[in-house]
Amino acid sequence: MFAEDEDNRIVVEAQQANYTQNFERFYYYHQVATVETIKSSRDDSFPKTVYTLVFFTDRHSPALGKNILVHDAEMKYLVDGKVIKGIFPYKHRLFFIFVKDPEGDTLIPKACQEWIKAIHETLHESVCLDDFDKPEILTLFKRIEKDKLSPETRAKMMLEYNQQDAIETAVNNAVNEKVLELAKSLITHNSELTDSCISDVTKLPIQKIQALREE
Template sequence: MIEVAPLRYGVIFKKVFSKPHIFTAFVKDMLGIEIEISKVETEKSFSPVIGNVDSRFDLFAQDKKNRFIVDIQYKRYKDHYDRFLHYHCAALLEQITSSANYKPDMQVYTIVVLTSGDKHKTDILVTDFSPKKLDGTCITETQHKIVYVCPKYVTDKTPEPYQEWLKAINDSLDNQVEENDYQNEIVQEIFSLIKKDKISPEEYARMKDEYSDEEYMQEQIQKAREEEVLLMAKNMKEAKVAIKTIAEVTGLSMEQIESL
């Protein structure tokens, strides 16, 4: 058993997966695609900005045929399927420079790692852009794809080679891993890179900043929820709904409702 820095932190995830050979191995096992790249960019954005939002990709790499995006998300957002669809489409739209040809030079593949889980509680979800006949048969015109992986829900039924990667990411989240449980040499290398004694003071400082941001976000989400409940109770009270019923629906106390 070794102590490690959790891969839920962007600074740690990028430290590991920005290495071209690790990124390449991850893409191969997640997408089944062999790629040749010399670098992986972090916090990649396009200039000029595509659309109204300056989308930034955690990890971005491309070979001659494909663009690959890997994003890690620890916070749970209600809109993360739409959020990463937007990122994915930005990487498509940036390639189109003329109305004479809408076919991008490169296919775009996005892998989203949801370390905190997802409401659907599924290990792997795929958004596939291939046109399909009514009987479900695919037409191989567009290969673009978004793959959402949730390490929290990996099971023995999760297909190889996803399984070992997802287990490794999930195991790191409690700050320790049993390295002898893993056979993949790249995964072993990752554990070596994220050992606590290999984390620099600068990386620890950035981890602390990320943790503070997460706490603040959770506080804001909780505050918004409380305000929604109070507004609902107020509206019900104005509509002459019985105080007891309002309390049952909202979970507020009689005193809280009376004070509205």
């Protein structure tokens, strides 16, 4: 699922869990989003701050008991590591948020802990409203209740869609390969056929037929 608010520059993307995806991948996305705020090479200063939040719903934090990890850009002195202030006025930050064990981190602010717990409980369809104080979270629960679709149902729908898309892609690739084989066979065994005739039979553009002749 993908949603974007271009006016406020908010992008939300939800994907199935893929344990081959590493942290550098999301760092790359964060860097791209940051660079895209610059309109031209003549004005290469960042006009706004970019925050990227990556939520892991079924993965433990690599730092046990620490559910929110932050990567940011700071100018530091090599010897003592002290931050030099005023260099980067817009502090772009990349957040990695782990919601699988909301009770495992007791040091983060209560508001952050509530959001992590809310996400965790909605995924497991076991919500106790008395555990939450933030009105935004309670509003979120009401919207989910009206939707009537469980997280499992949504996940199943996404999986089925992805599987269907993969099947269609595989079929199209197979058909394209057969069409190319047919075109090559006509070129090889029917030297009298013109490019236009072969194009009519295979529905390939004439430029493609000409390229196949040159292979």
